[in-house]
Amino acid sequence: MKSPKMGLIATAVVVALVAVVAMWFLRGGEKLTPVEPGKETAEALKDPALIAKGQYLTTVGDCAACHTAQGGVRFAGGRVVGTPFGDIPAPNLTPDKATGLGNWSFAEFYRALHSGVGKQGEFLYPAFSYTSYTKVTRDDALAIFAYLQSLAPVAQEARPLGLAFPYNVRNSLKAWRALYFKEGEYQPDNSKSPAWNRGAYLVQGLGHCNECHIARDSFGGMRSDQPLSGGQIPMQNWYAPDLSTQANGGLDGWTTKDIVDLLKTGQSAKGTAFGPMAEVVAQSTQHMTDDDLQAIATYLQSLPARPLVEAPKSPLDVSTMIKQGANVYAERCADCHGKDGNGVAGVYPPLNGNASVNEPTGINAIRVVLLGGFAPATAGNARPYSMPPFAQQLNDADVAAVVTYIRQAWGNKSPHVMERDVIKYRHTPVD
Known part of the structure; x- marks a missing residue:
């Protein structure tokens, strides 16, 4: 039996759709591309x-x-x-x-x-x-x-x-x-280099990077004003980070080599591919030519700087949580990721400045702590190190504490997470 709330939501959706359909007719509708016989x-x-x-x-x-x-x-x-x-x-x-x-x-x-x-x-x-x-x-x-x-x-x-x-x-x-939806083939920008245009074509077109790396509204539409600015992937419970390498971007400070290394091997000096991105690297990007990977990096490095978004000040005193998280980190995490959070080059990824750690929601760090982190096996990194899951060793309070600690330690300044967030993702099916 449907709840009154669900009924109201469904009604609102139908009303909104009717309104937009009416707008569509007033605008004259959509002219579809006809099927024309080809010479193929x-x-x-x-x-x-x-x-x-x-x-x-x-x-x-x-x-x-x-x-x-x-x-x-x-x-x-x-x-x-x-x-x-x-x-x-x-x-x-x-x-x-x-x-x-x-x-x-x-x-x-x-x-x-x-x-x-x-x-x-x-x-x-x-x-x-x-x-x-x-x-x-x-x-x-x-x-x-x-x-x-x-x-x-x-x-x-x-x-x-x-x-x-x-x-x-x-x-x-x-x-x-x-x-x-705006139909149309990619049009090269003649003011840009061939490498930039190739990277833009791959990222915007076949690579369809914006399908994950952007926020969506309640109708599943993507923001058109700020592509590749990061967003939660629908139904997968992972956050795809902002891809700008400029100030305040999700990949702030990443070099061309960092981007190419991650796409080719699944690991770079700045981080490691986990979750859905690990599958993308394993099945797709590791097989791309070096020229195409360089082109993608060239394009991503041209994305604009992002506005500085200050983490909201919590009305809660999280100092006790951070102390608890520091103890959990020292016991469970520091041997691999280092007391300074900088990891071990080529082996264990850094947590300090890590885009996946600092994404706005905390989803990625929670899921990796609970379920482990498994980098893709690639030709360039055939036997990657993996992080073990801690779902059986740590309770919800410990997970919330250690995730909050790493999101606010060293140079990280991301919002804390709550036990309720951990509970939610502990019991979410793995995709």
């Missing part, structure tokens, strides 16, 4: 060089992460993408004619990637990141299509859509698209 022949799609390029680009886009079920055939779908609005199954990308892309033309594929419109003209849910993929060039899209068409077909039906009303009404996406 079946023979052209078999070009080995084109297929190899497409394989690289699907790796850059980390397409397999969503389109492969655990233990399933790569790209055959079967995985369900959880959203705050319900579950959305990722489709089969193999060329099976009944359940995959076997009967798709390139024009239809390009329209899906570029415009977020399916084979039958239906709006696609933005769990498929067409909000970023729209920037992918037609030539790159053709290479991706050629690679996917070269795969062995796998028959695997898509799971049913798990969305409740009004989110299961695809036409309601007209309102969402009017607010949050």
Whole structure:
């Protein structure tokens, strides 16, 4: 039985959607990109060089992460993408004619990637990141299509859509698209270097970095005024940090080498990839060329400085908590991360100035203390050191205390966390 509060929320959502749909009609609606016959022949799609390029680009886009079920055939779908609005199954990308892309033309594929419109003209849910993929060039899209068409077909039906009303009404996406989607390929900035433009194209397009590294509103829309400024990843209970390397940015002080090292090996002098980012490094970025990694670093280092946000002063006296946390740290953490919080280069990541420690919510540090930290195994770091979980050794008060301590020790000046935060994430399923 639904609570009155849930009923009010649902009513508010419906009213808001109706209002936005009305606005959409008053503006004249959305002009969809038509499916135009292309010159791409079946023979052209078999070009080995084109297929190899497409394989690289699907790796850059980390397409397999969503389109492969655990233990399933790569790209055959079967995985369900959880959203705050319900579950959305990722489709089969193999060329099976009944359940995959076997009967798709390139024009239809390009329209899906570029415009977020399916084979039958239906709006696609933005769990498929067409909000970023729209920037992918037609030539790159053709290479991706050629690679996917070269795969062995796998028959695997898509799971049913798990969305409740009004989110299961695809036409309601007209309102969402009017607010949050701007169609268009990436346009190079001629005032910038080729490396900057390549990095911007990868980050904004196939890399779809903004899909995680930005805050979202109650409708799942992303802020357009400050991209890559950090945000909590929906349904995953991790915080993707701000990616600016300038003053007050999440990566303040990171060098090109720091960024490249993290993306290539999963570890740098400034920190280590844990959680969802570890999967991205393992499946995608470690396989990118050095030139592309350098280009990404060039672009990220051009992001603007962020405004200084002072940590709110707590009405609570947390001095006792910090003393307790210091004792826990000395007993459990200092041997690896050092009394000064600077870690051991190439082995244990620093906590002092660590973007994941200092993110606004404290989620990342809480989860790592509870569940452990597991860096990705990469060609450049085949046997990474991992951090053991402390969920069984530390109670909620100890975890809150030690996380608060490391977020306020040394040069860190982040808000404290509470026992209720620890309780919440202790009992949250691991994604």
